[in-house]
Amino acid sequence: MTASRPSSGQVAGAPRAPIADLVDRYRLLLCVGSGGVGKTTAAAALGLGAARHGRHAAVLTIDPARRLKDSLGIAKLDGEPHRVPLERLDATVTGSLDAMLLDAKRTFDAIIRRYAPSDAAAERVLANRIYQTISTALAGSQEYMAMERLHAIASEARYDLLVVDTPPTQHALDFLEAPERLTALLSSRAAAILQNPSSILSRDSSRLAQAALAAVLRGLELFTGFELLREVAEFVAGIEGFSSGFQSRAAEVAAFLRERDTAFLLVTTPEPARVGESLAFHRELARAGLPFGGFLVNRVLPAHLVDAPAPDPDRAGEGDAALARKLAALHRRFAAVAEAERAEIARLAQAAPGAPLVEIPLQTEEPTSLRSLAHITDALVS
Amino acid sequence: MIADVLQRRLVFVTGKGGVGKTAVTLALALAAARERRRVLVVEINPYGRVGEYLGGVTLGPEPVEVAPDVSAACIVPEIVLEDFAIRMLRIRALARRLVASQTFRIVAAAAPGIEDFLTLDRIASWEAARIGLRQRRHRFDLIVVDAPATGHSVPLLSTPGTLLKLLPFGPLAGTARDLTLLLSDPSKTAIAMVTRAEEMAVNETLELATVLMRLGIPLLPPIVNAVSPLRFTRAEMRRLLAEPPDLPPSLRAHAAVGRFGAARQRTAEREIRRLGHALAMPSLRLPVVPARAFGMAALEQLADELANARPGGRRRAGGMA
Numbered sequence: 001m002t003a004s005r006p007s008s009g010q011v012a013g014a015p016r017a018p019i020a021d022l023v024d025r026y027r028l029l030l031c032v033g034s035g036g037v038g039k040t041t042a043a044a045a046l047g048l049g050a051a052r053h054g055r056h057a058a059v060l061t062i063d064p065a066r067r068l069k070d071s072l073g074i075a076k077l078d079g080e081p082h083r084v085p086l087e088r089l090d091a092t093v094t095g096s097l098d099a100m101l102l103d104a105k106r107t108f109d110a111i112i113r114r115y116a117p118s119d120a121a122a123e124r125v126l127a128n129r130i131y132q133t134i135s136t137a138l139a140g141s142q143e144y145m146a147m148e149r150l151h152a153i154a155s156e157a158r159y160d161l162l163v164v165d166t167p168p169t170q171h172a173l174d175f176l177e178a179p180e181r182l183t184a185l186l187s188s189r190a191a192a193i194l195q196n197p198s199s200i201l202s203r204d205s206s207r208l209a210q211a212a213l214a215a216v217l218r219g220l221e222l223f224t225g226f227e228l229l230r231e232v233a234e235f236v237a238g239i240e241g242f243s244s245g246f247q248s249r250a251a252e253v254a255a256f257l258r259e260r261d262t263a264f265l266l267v268t269t270p271e272p273a274r275v276g277e278s279l280a281f282h283r284e285l286a287r288a289g290l291p292f293g294g295f296l297v298n299r300v301l302p303a304h305l306v307d308a309p310a311p312d313p314d315r316a317g318e319g320d321a322a323l324a325r326k327l328a329a330l331h332r333r334f335a336a337v338a339e340a341e342r343a344e345i346a347r348l349a350q351a352a353p354g355a356p357l358v359e360i361p362l363q364t365e366e367p368t369s370l371r372s373l374a375h376i377t378d379a380l381v382s
Numbered sequence: 383m384i385a386d387v388l389q390r391r392l393v394f395v396t397g398k399g400g401v402g403k404t405a406v407t408l409a410l411a412l413a414a415a416r417e418r419r420r421v422l423v424v425e426i427n428p429y430g431r432v433g434e435y436l437g438g439v440t441l442g443p444e445p446v447e448v449a450p451d452v453s454a455a456c457i458v459p460e461i462v463l464e465d466f467a468i469r470m471l472r473i474r475a476l477a478r479r480l481v482a483s484q485t486f487r488i489v490a491a492a493a494p495g496i497e498d499f500l501t502l503d504r505i506a507s508w509e510a511a512r513i514g515l516r517q518r519r520h521r522f523d524l525i526v527v528d529a530p531a532t533g534h535s536v537p538l539l540s541t542p543g544t545l546l547k548l549l550p551f552g553p554l555a556g557t558a559r560d561l562t563l564l565l566s567d568p569s570k571t572a573i574a575m576v577t578r579a580e581e582m583a584v585n586e587t588l589e590l591a592t593v594l595m596r597l598g599i600p601l602l603p604p605i606v607n608a609v610s611p612l613r614f615t616r617a618e619m620r621r622l623l624a625e626p627p628d629l630p631p632s633l634r635a636h637a638a639v640g641r642f643g644a645a646r647q648r649t650a651e652r653e654i655r656r657l658g659h660a661l662a663m664p665s666l667r668l669p670v671v672p673a674r675a676f677g678m679a680a681l682e683q684l685a686d687e688l689a690n691a692r693p694g695g696r697r698r699a700g701g702m703a
Contacts, residue, residue, distance in 0.1 A: 034399065034400065035398070035399020035400055035531055036398055036399035036400025036401065036531075037400060066585075067582060168399055168531075215471055216466075216467050216471060216477075216480060219466065219467075219469070220496070269400075272676065273431065273676070274400070302642070304638070305638050305639045305642055306639065308635040308636065310636075311632070311633055311635070311636045312632075315632045316630065316632050316633060317630055317632070320629075320630050320632075320633060322618075323614075323618050323621070323629075323633070323640075324632070324633055326612060326614060326618070327633060327636045327639060327640050329612055330612055330639055330640065330643045331636060331639050333612065334639060334642075334643075336672065337672075340672065364642065364645035364646050364648075364649055365581070365645075365649055366580060366581045366582055368581065
């Protein structure tokens with residue numbers, strides 16, 4: 001690991017917790033992982049940790065999860081930044097934390113407006129139904145637009161650190177492949193095909209093939225209830241001329257995700273299935289040449305619970321025998337779980353020797369307030 | 383619980399990400415197979431884990447037997463689109479070429495819901511499949527679908543209804559009507575919602591239940607997965623959670639374990655109660671299974687639990703870890 005920047009909140013000589021490294025070293029942290037592992041909580045806890053470390057941070061989410069609003073104690077979560085009331089927690093916090101939503105549809109609309117040759121051309125595209133479905137439904141376009149918006153926020157340099165809560169993906173790189181998918185659609189070749197759909201079957205563009213395509217498209221039109229072909233042709237005509245601007249923009253965003261002070265954090269739980277998925281994500285990141293920042297292992301059973309030897313039910317008094325037996329059973333089970341979790345965490349450590357690995361202890365309640373979120377941040381820092 | 387399932391022909395298993403949908407799907411299938419039902423497990427997620435849980439089987443678009451009386455298949459988006467193209471064209475080779483082209487995929491993506499519609503249609507065709515002399519027997523007695531997480535299962539299950547509203551006539555309306563009837567028929571179809579005794583998972587289950595009731599799709603009692611089998615009595619909880627804990631010297635070193643366990647149990651019981659009250663329906667609890675041992679043996683164990691479980695009740699008295 002390379003030396004990290006000193007932080008304003010850093011006490012000289014104090015041992016550095018791995019979270020301190022993460023929030024001091026990077027300007028952009030992207031939390032990725034499978035559904036249900038706690039990315040939202042991890043992102044919020046990191047943001048809070050950064051603010052307590054004296055940094056001006058923002059947590060950005062794609063999914064308007066109610067829990068993020070609750071756990072950050074903010075009334076509203078939308079496309080504008082909202083300040084988290086940290087003073088309620090601790091009056092001595094020197095940093096700050098904002099939260100905002102990365103609104104994909106709005107971002108896509110803004111891009112169309114920016115690159116369209118005229119206002120009228122922009123309005124035509126925005127009203128087109130193919131555009132409307134592509135801008136919201138085409139797999140990856142949401143994620144891509146979120147990255148685009150993120151790029152814009154990062155360029156403003158208003159924050160020291162951006163922490164991004166990404167949507168659950170089975171496929172870690174969906175949102176990175178999205179620009180390719182979109183530019184493929186908007187590139188002149190694909191556009192040409194869309195204007196003359198029979199060229200799909202170019203190798204034998206016989207009359208039979210053209211009739212075949214027409215039949216299928218008719219089927220799709222019946223399904224969707226609108227004139228698909230006409231709308232496609234309109235859409236392609238509408239975006240012609242500004243797709244090159246869009247493409248260079250997509251390339252910029254792709255490069256921005258590979259910058260030196262950007263890192264992807266893999267959020268996982270210590271369950272074998274989730275760890276397996278995280279290891280696959282880790283390989284994907286390496287293959288794509290994306291910077292890996294470390295593992296955040298959520299819901300780890302606090303090992304100190306089973307530090308003492310298991311209770312001996314025989315030594316408990318008569319009235320406590322039943323309770324002693326249950327405590328012994330619970331102790332045994334926790335010990336077995338802790339051991340299994342250690343083995344899973346070791347698999348992660350082995351896959352990325354030397355990389356930060358932060359454990360978030362299992363809580364007895366999910367964080368639904370700023371105070372309970374602070375408990376998690378405390379557990380990360382100490 | 384299993385009796386509820388055995389009366390149906392088609393059960394969709396859904397819930398929040400990570401709650402254990404796949405394990406419950408397979409446990410239901412195994413439990414039904416023990417009752418001499420021929421079961422088909424359908425996986426919708428292209429990155430699903432059904433094959434892995436079964437010991438490394440690769441699933442394909444056609445059902446293959448994976449255990450006695452249990453077959454499994456997965457829905458492949460390219461194949462269902464090809465089905466659609468074949469239905470329109472009646473020429474397989476052309477349909478293949480068309481579906482393989484990127485542009486076709488983009489145009490198909492612009493037709494929202496088509497993959498969902500075709501997925502349901504394929505499942506319905508397995509439901510309708512018959513075998514034997516004069517086609518007297520169903521090919522499968524029960525189909526258990528490892529459905530996507532809540533966020534995608536709702537659009538999946540509402541597709542036929544939406545389409546029917548949009549296009550009450552035309553060649554697909556008949557299929558859409560059949561699918562709506564199948565999905566809302568309580569003698570055939572039901573949804574098994576899997577959840578955990580945690581606040582967010584219960585919230586999501588309640589939101590899902592509201593939507594499904596509005597769609598008129600029948601619900602089975604919700605399954606609360608991974609519940610700790612160890613239970614403290616109320617008096618024990620009071621003693622453990624007291625400040626300071628009310629424990630004899632011989633047990634004081636174990637206060638932390640006990641308090642942690644008791645606090646988790648309190649949260650879990652509160653969430654199970656909240657789920658039951660809101661749905662006016664008792665839930666069914668499945669015990670936590672050590673994840674490291676996950677495989678056929680663990681699935682059989684879960685199948686035992688499902689076979690014996692009664693909603694709202696404990697499977698047996700004094701069950702201890």
